Amino acid sequence: MKQMKCPYCGHTETSVLDSRDTEDFEITRRRRECDKCRKRFTTYERVEMVHLLVHKKDGKSQQFDRKKLETGIRKACEKRPVGEDKIEQMVDEIERELRRRKTTEVSSAEIGELVMKKLKAVDKVAYIRFASVYREFADVEDFEKELHGLLKKK
Numbered sequence: 001m002k003q004m005k006c007p008y009c010g011h012t013e014t015s016v017l018d019s020r021d022t023e024d025f026e027i028t029r030r031r032r033e034c035d036k037c038r039k040r041f042t043t044y045e046r047v048e049m050v051h052l053l054v055h056k057k058d059g060k061s062q063q064f065d066r067k068k069l070e071t072g073i074r075k076a077c078e079k080r081p082v083g084e085d086k087i088e089q090m091v092d093e094i095e096r097e098l099r100r101r102k103t104t105e106v107s108s109a110e111i112g113e114l115v116m117k118k119l120k121a122v123d124k125v126a127y128i129r130f131a132s133v134y135r136e137f138a139d140v141e142d143f144e145k146e147l148h149g150l151l152k153k154k
């Protein structure tokens with residue numbers, strides 16, 4: 001949970017007097033008292049889980065959707081020797097990584113990069129599949145270079 005600074009003196013230790021959910025569910029209203037100057041104030045805190053906002057390429061934003069991430073990874077791994085456990089683990093790791101960041105906003109491209117990093121280590125074919133869709137390669141040359149690089153390493 002983000003630290004709540006006292007709006008009067010800037011002190012970071014505050015006590016919650018009472019806490020209740022608003023109609024909107026995602027937001028909790030908290031009555032707080034500053035431990036230093038004893039002034040009281042109200043905060044509206046978003047639930048941690050809905051904090052992550054994803055900016056898409058088309059300029060729209062949407063809440064981070066774990067299901068979507070999972071679907072994308074699963075598709076890339078179709079008919080590849082990648083077990084359900086492994087897929088689940090990748091999704092977990094990516095989500096954790098995203099939530100650990102200081103900012104609550106992320107671009108879909110950044111998520112794509114994380115997925116590619118994971119897939120690259122797990123299954124090369126799945127990685128190429130995902131990368132070809134996700135990056136929408138600026139030009140074919142990029143894609144071929146990528147492919148060539150991977151084949152050469154074998």
Ligand SMILES: [Zn+2]
Binds near residue numbers: 009
């Ligand atoms: Zn204060």
